[in-house]
Amino acid sequence: MKRGRSRARRKDIKRAALRELELPDQVDEDADGAQPDDEPIGWQTSAATMAGAARLARIGVWAALLAGPLLGGAALLGGSAPGAAARPTPSTSSMAASGTGPAGFAQLYVQAYLAAGNGTENNVAPYYSGTLSLNNPPAARTAATTVVMASTQVSPGYWSVTVAADVVAHPQGGSATDTGLHYFQVGIEATGPEAAGGAQQGTGPVGYTATSLPAEISAPSSLRPGVLVYGASTLSSTDPAQATVSGFLSAYLTGTGQLGPYTTPGVVMNPVSPAPYSSITIAGISDDNPAGAGGSTTVPADGTLRRVLAQVNATSDAGTFSLNYALTLRARAGRWEVHALDLAPHLAPGSAGSMPSPAAGTTQPPVAVPAATASTATP
Known part of the structure; x- marks a missing residue:
């Protein structure tokens, strides 16, 4: 019932507004008709003009009433959105210069x-x-x-x-x-x-x-390297990791065999091409087990990681050369697989390189010292 009355009220308002819009035409017709001779023309024109202005004012009021809900909604939306002037301007920071x-x-x-x-x-x-x-x-x-x-x-x-x-x-x-x-x-x-x-x-x-x-x-000073995570022990031939490392590096450096059987599923690696060596031998392998894993014959649970450092003697027509390879192994299905060819041997936590002490009879290269520091330095 309330909705019906609201609709009827809105219809009445619209009809009243339309009647007001029609009135100016009627006034214009009366103004164009016969006029009494005893009434001044100027006055009639002025009265018609004022009547039209009054009607226009009433039309403006009706238009404001009809447009009120729309204007209110627009104002509400406009107040909730940031204005164009209030939007932050993106900052343009200078890129670092390239050397x-x-x-x-x-x-x-x-x-x-x-x-x-x-x-x-x-x-x-x-x-x-x-x-x-x-x-x-x-x-x-x-x-x-x-x-x-x-x-x-x-x-x-x-x-x-x-x-x-x-x-x-x-x-x-x-x-x-x-x-x-x-x-x-x-x-x-x-x-x-x-x-x-x-x-x-x-x-x-x-x-x-x-x-x-x-x-x-003078040449830049050389550092003493930090301590690596690998122990001093060498894996024995009974350790399953020995066969994995040997087979992987042989395929990687000599082109003999495939890498797939020695790597974690999903890990893609490519052998060195063309193969630079005809054969390799493993001179020693150390791992990150503090207690040493030289006598280990079992493989732990799937997903266990193990870091190893392999010493390789690689032979070519030019001779036999020593190489080091840092590998991360991963346990799966009772065997070790190569999970990554590490970017560099891993340092022990907290370890870092250090400047070597100058040997006897040598001098350090000159170092520039700011004037303020030099004036307070102890001889």
Whole structure:
């Protein structure tokens, strides 16, 4: 009953609004008809105008009444949604500058510098545009190989790159001699976007230049490695893990047999191709069992993991060479299977490399110390 009355009320409101809309037409017809001669025309026009304005006002009221629920709903929805001005603007953070470009440029620069000499200074011009006059004969030294050891950003667009070079000396009238590794530090200035080592954001032209000749520096210090998780014990031939490791590495290095029978189902590995060795022997295997597993003849429950480090003697036409392989084994159905070829031997928890103590009669390379620290240092 209430719904019926509500519907009837809404219909009455609409009919009243329509009647109001029709009234202006009736007024216009009366205005166009005959008018009494004794009434001023101006007054009649003014009265009609005011009547029309009053009717328009009433129409506006009805329109507001009819549109009220719609406007209210729109206002409610508008209040619940954040306005466009209130939406946070995504922040654009600058990406970290890449040292790949400056590092590659420094490698090429060191190679050209080592091979250049008196009369061939122009070979260095693409890398260093400063005034250059070399005293050594051309090709007195060459780099057999080079590798970047460090690339440090000194300031935006400016890099310090350390290059290791295996330098071969070519004395006049003598045979070439490998002089070992030499380390060179060079300053490289980069222009262009951060992705190329420059200081600009976005895209743009890229360019590099060396700011000076290379400086030969001392070699980086070598660390003492941390303690590994593997014990000193060697697995015996009765340990089922011995056969798994031997069979897997033989197939992996010599191409004899398949890897599938030795790996966990679902683990996909590819042998070294072409096979570099004709045969291998296992010189020893240690695992991460603190008590040692050299005499173990049983395999634990399925899913048990075991880490092993294998010492391999691999033979080719060039000789026999020693290799180490860190493997993770997984128990399944009473046998051990290779679950992973580890990226590196596992360190014991809490273990880390340490700097070696200088040997007697040797000195440590100089270390730069900030002035504030140096002034308070104890002699």
